[in-house]
Amino acid sequence: MKVLGIAGWSGSGKTTLLADLIPLMVRKGLRVSTIKHAHHDFDIDQPGKDSYRHRHAGASEVLISSAKRFALMHEHRGEAEPTLEELVARLTPVDLVLVEGFKASPHPKIEVWRASVGKPMLQPKDPHVIAVASDAPIPSLPVPVLDANNPQQVLDFILSWMRQPAGRKEARLGAAD
Numbered sequence: 001m002k003v004l005g006i007a008g009w010s011g012s013g014k015t016t017l018l019a020d021l022i023p024l025m026v027r028k029g030l031r032v033s034t035i036k037h038a039h040h041d042f043d044i045d046q047p048g049k050d051s052y053r054h055r056h057a058g059a060s061e062v063l064i065s066s067a068k069r070f071a072l073m074h075e076h077r078g079e080a081e082p083t084l085e086e087l088v089a090r091l092t093p094v095d096l097v098l099v100e101g102f103k104a105s106p107h108p109k110i111e112v113w114r115a116s117v118g119k120p121m122l123q124p125k126d127p128h129v130i131a132v133a134s135d136a137p138i139p140s141l142p143v144p145v146l147d148a149n150n151p152q153q154v155l156d157f158i159l160s161w162m163r164q165p166a167g168r169k170e171a172r173l174g175a176a177d
Contacts (some may be wrong), residue, residue, distance in 0.1 A: 004105050011117050021151050
């Protein structure tokens with residue numbers, strides 16, 4: 001599976017860009033999954049529900065299933081957080097896995113950068129950034145600059161990137177420089 005990150009600082013528009021890109025990709029016939037990294041504690045389960053009670057009783061994993069969806073909750077219980085590569089391996093195969101977060105992971109990324117956020121660009125220090133999507137022109141970058149407000153342009157870049165042979169280092173998860 002191809003894995004592509006959408007990286008950037010909080011408030012840069014990563015989620016908005018993903019929410020715009022995913023329907024365009026699905027209309028093109030691509031099967032897409034996402035992985036979102038949270039920097040805080042989160043819980044998708046509700047107190048009082050059976051699954052919550054199972055998990056809090058000590059179950060390592062609780063899988064909830066219905067006719068429309070299933071969700072697997074895994075408690076680390078003191079284990080290290082899984083790497084991005086380990087999480088990708090748990091997914092059902094698709095054409096593209098879009099990753100929001102995992103900025104420090106060595107996977108190809110499109111950086112979403114807006115000067116108004118007041119944070120430095122990741123690209124100069126991250127060799128895995130293959131393009132920058134911004135709301136303003138940025139001169140003199142060694143990677144393509146895309147219009148963050150034009151999801152079709154970003155999609156065209158991603159589709160071109162996906163056609164690259166799998167052996168190219170920038171097309172593989174965890175590729176070394």
